[in-house]
Amino acid sequence: MNEAQPLTRIQARNRAAILSGGLDAFSSAGFRGATLDQIAEAAGLSKPNLLYYFPSKDAIYTALLEGLLETWLDPLHALDADGDPVAEILAYAHRKLAMSRDFPRESRLFANEILAGAPQIGAVLSGPLRSLVDEKATVLRGWMEAGQIRASDPHHLIFSIWALTQHYADFDVQVRAVLGETDPFAGADRFIDQLFRSVLEPVQDRPL
Amino acid sequence: MNEAQPLTRIQARNRAAILSGGLDAFSSAGFRGATLDQIAEAAGLSKPNLLYYFPSKDAIYTALLEGLLETWLDPLHALDADGDPVAEILAYAHRKLAMSRDFPRESRLFANEILAGAPQIGAVLSGPLRSLVDEKATVLRGWMEAGQIRASDPHHLIFSIWALTQHYADFDVQVRAVLGETDPFAGADRFIDQLFRSVLEPVQDRPL
Amino acid sequence: MNEAQPLTRIQARNRAAILSGGLDAFSSAGFRGATLDQIAEAAGLSKPNLLYYFPSKDAIYTALLEGLLETWLDPLHALDADGDPVAEILAYAHRKLAMSRDFPRESRLFANEILAGAPQIGAVLSGPLRSLVDEKATVLRGWMEAGQIRASDPHHLIFSIWALTQHYADFDVQVRAVLGETDPFAGADRFIDQLFRSVLEPVQDRPL
Amino acid sequence: MNEAQPLTRIQARNRAAILSGGLDAFSSAGFRGATLDQIAEAAGLSKPNLLYYFPSKDAIYTALLEGLLETWLDPLHALDADGDPVAEILAYAHRKLAMSRDFPRESRLFANEILAGAPQIGAVLSGPLRSLVDEKATVLRGWMEAGQIRASDPHHLIFSIWALTQHYADFDVQVRAVLGETDPFAGADRFIDQLFRSVLEPVQDRPL
DNA sequence: CATGAATGAGCATTCATTCAT
DNA sequence: GATGAATGAATGCTCATTCAT
Known part of the structure; x- marks a missing residue:
């Protein structure tokens, strides 16, 4: 699995299934609570075959977290200092x-990692994440x-949005x-x- | 360990340490991720001795959740329909x-249980909890x-407080x-x- | 280990060794008294490998009993209503x-199961076995x-043969x-x- | 528990309950399959108290077997060389x-011991038991x-009676x-x- | 006599991982 | 690429036994 080689179709499919x-x-x-058996069954692969694609349980977990972190912070990155303040925050x-x-x-994967004490991404939290939050703050x-x-x-304010x-x-x-x-998301x-508009909009701007 | 009998001092101490x-x-x-070994070591007991006080890993977990649920809902119970609305909510x-x-x-114990799909307290959520929330809503x-x-x-509104x-x-x-x-709790x-005052206080009452 | 698939040579050998x-x-x-360690050692396998072939101690026991019951009742099945009575019974x-x-x-496996109260084959005793015995009676x-x-x-009479x-x-x-x-079986x-001939043969037929 | 001392009433009762x-x-x-917990519960004693009366699981088992062997062989001892042969054997x-x-x-205790290979009473079998059987034979x-x-x-003939x-x-x-x-014992x-009368009674004595 | 407390050894079973093919 | 076979190290739990009181 030389990373320089492009993945074959089967490889791509199986990696995605495993993830x-x-x-x-x-x-x-x-x-700790998850097992390779669960993952292998969910992916439709045998356990040894699963470990052909990822060398260890840890590797799967790490791949997931790494893939996640990027997209996880994207919305905050997108908060634009030059945009309309209330609109930017609400959009975020x-x-x-x-x-x-x-x-x-x-x-939930992220929540579990944090609850466990962030053993894998602790450094990201106090490094890149902190910098990003400070910048946006x-x-x-x-x-x-x-x-x-x-x-x-x-x-x-940022924590409250999270x-x-x-x-x-x-x-x-x-x-x-x-x-x-009922689907909770519309409400x-x-x-x-409503909540953030209340706390953000300057008082005189609020419509009576 | 007849529960009708008062606990001896040793029992009380060891049960507390185990919990x-x-x-x-x-x-x-x-x-799933926790082990009896961890718990036994944290409690300063041997594993069989730990199982002398609680018959199984599950029993420890259940005892913790049951003990928690009561106090967990207390603050919401205390929200008083006859009190001052804003003050009651903020106090909550x-x-x-x-x-x-x-x-x-x-x-975090509660969060983990929910993340896992609430296998133990699912019935409480859709029963007593739902009733309580509906009542307060x-x-x-x-x-x-x-x-x-x-x-x-x-x-x-209640979810947001949680x-x-x-x-x-x-x-x-x-x-x-x-x-x-920095200690986060003061901030x-x-x-x-500030957040809930903004969203709760009627507009005309708000000081300019 | 799909049972529909034919067993490989290794599977056949190891399953037989385990049984x-x-x-x-x-x-x-x-x-209760037997241990997987004994069985694993007798089979020349490690304990986890043994459990790769049979999912549990109980499964080994059940497989043995099921395999046994069939052949156990064969001799009685073979008792032929159309044969010569004394010869049929003695042959049985x-x-x-x-x-x-x-x-x-x-x-001895069968005896142990019965002594323990027939927890696994109780239903067979009062079902198929009873029917078969009643029929031959x-x-x-x-x-x-x-x-x-x-x-x-x-x-x-049947019990006495058993x-x-x-x-x-x-x-x-x-x-x-x-x-x-001395080998007991010839005697x-x-x-x-001699015993069953005595009790079975009509008196007048008996040679003086 | 000096054996020279007579047992108190409580001791006698508890020993009997344990046995x-x-x-x-x-x-x-x-x-191997029996547990001290079972025995202690059946006897209505705590496990440590049980071990106050008998120093080990093995001791209980041995006491049972020893107490049994005597009465177990009594009926054979009672077979009287001077009595009426058929009557003596049938009475046995x-x-x-x-x-x-x-x-x-x-x-069943005896059967279990034999099935297990007679680890405790093997010596009795090939010693006193063999002598007794040979004598009666x-x-x-x-x-x-x-x-x-x-x-x-x-x-x-003796084996068949057993x-x-x-x-x-x-x-x-x-x-x-x-x-x-139906109660099996009358039949x-x-x-x-009938069976032993058939094989024992001299032919000419048999009533037509 | 009796019990609460404690434990080392063992037991059935799980799990991440390896090896051979 | 993929699988059957295998295992060392846990893991939850049991059990006979010991210790202190």
Whole structure:
């Protein structure tokens, strides 16, 4: 599996199947709780064949997390210092909520990793993630000082967007148990919009 | 170990040590990922001795969850329909945040159980929890219709309090990685207060 | 190990070795008393490898019993209502004794299962076995009423054949301790012949 | 527990309870398969207290076997060389059958020990038991040579009495499964009487 | 006499990984 | 590429036995 070689079709298909099976397993049972048997069955491969594509359980997990981190931070990267402040922030929250809706397993994989103490991505958190958050917090603070959004703690503002949006993926089982069969995301979208608009929009701008 | 008998001192001490060790293990690795060896070592007991107090790994987990559920819902129970609406809701959010600060392992245990699909407490979620939430949502809706707080979806309002407060326990590692050594809870408390005050207080009441 | 697939040579060899080792272990120590370690060692396999062929200790035991039951009842099935009565019964007793000589471990496995209360084959005893015995008892009664053999209780007649023949396998250790090194089966064969001839042959037919 | 001291009432009661519980356990599961927990629960004692009366599992088993062996051979001892031959032998068979009816657990304990290869009483079998059997076989042979009973192999004659009578205790489950609820012993008694009378009584003495 | 507490050894079974083909 | 076969190291749990009181 020389990485310089392009993957054959079978290779691509099997790698994808393994990663999908691994995502299922790791996102619900955590790294230690997931088993290669589960993953192999989900991927429709024998266990030795699975280990032909990834040398170890750890390698599957790492591949998943690495593939995830990029897309996971994309929405925040996209927050544009030159855009309309309220619109930018709300758009960011909506993008994050859409990720919870469209990629709930990825969200739960991430949650599991953090709950376990971030053994694999600890360095990313205190390195690239922290830098990115600090950079965007500076943008937010600039908007606040310019009176474009009301003043609040920019870091906690970001945390609140993470918490609120990821909750609908990570606690999906609980949300659905409480709401019944209703799809939670439409209501969540409206509520989140209302919540952040309230705290962000300067008072005099608020429509009576 | 007849439960009708009062526990001896040794029993009380060892049971507590086991539950604490189990809380450590289960809250970070999940049920499947935690091992009796970890728990026994954390409790300072041999593995067979641990199983002298609890008949199985499952029994420890169940004891933890049962002990947790009661206190977990207490803050919501305490939300008083006859109190001042904004003050009641904010007090609820503060109590929840205090629980994240004082009992972070319990929060992560709960998060892990939900992430795994709530195999043990699924029935509680769609039964007692749902009833409680519906009851309190009715209270909130009453306040909204009376104009005492601004209108929004009461279920999602409750979810948002859960999400925001539990985030500081469940994603503690990430929060601290981003903030550095600063204690997150003081800032979190202020931010949450500001956020919910914004969305709850009727517009005309807001000081200019 | 799809059972529809023919077994490979290795599979056939190892499954046979496991069943033989299991027969040794279960027939002398009973189900609970036998250990996978014994069986694995007798089969020349590691314990996990043994469990690669049979999913559990119970599965080995069940496979043995199922394989046994068929051949166990064959001699009785072969008792022919149209044959010569005395000859048929004596032939049946000889076949049973031959089984004790040639398959003593199987006999002891069966004895152990019965002694333990027949937890696995209880249903067979009160179902198929009872039907078969009742059917052959009816044949015997017919012969008795026709005066072809002397009258006696046909069920106890069958039990006596079981008891006498299986004794030489099940109590082999005792029989040999009492008899010394002599092979017991030649004498047993003669004695059983004489015993049943005495009780079966109509009195007037008996040579003086 | 100085053996020179007489047992207190409590000691006597508890020893008896342990032996009875042990008899239940060992007779159905064998030595290895039985557990001290079973025995302790059956005896209504705690496990450490049980081990106060008997120093080990092995000690209980040995005590049972030793207590058994004496009474086990009594009926054969009682076979009287000076009595009426046929009556003596039939009386022996009846006594043995009565023991199967009245002490089936003891019979099964003995059967289990033999099936396991007689690890504890092997020496008794090839020592005292063999001597006793040889002695009684000599008596039988004397009767045969005197024409008081018909000639047959005296050892196998004794084995046949053991086999037939013990079968009703050892294979009790099977016998009852085949016969239904009927009590087997009345029929067994008649059949055994008929069987041995047939093979023992000199031909000319037989009533037409 | 009796029990609560504790444990080393063992047991059935699982699991990630390796090896040969 | 893929699989059958195999295993060392756990893993949850049992069991006979010991110790302290």
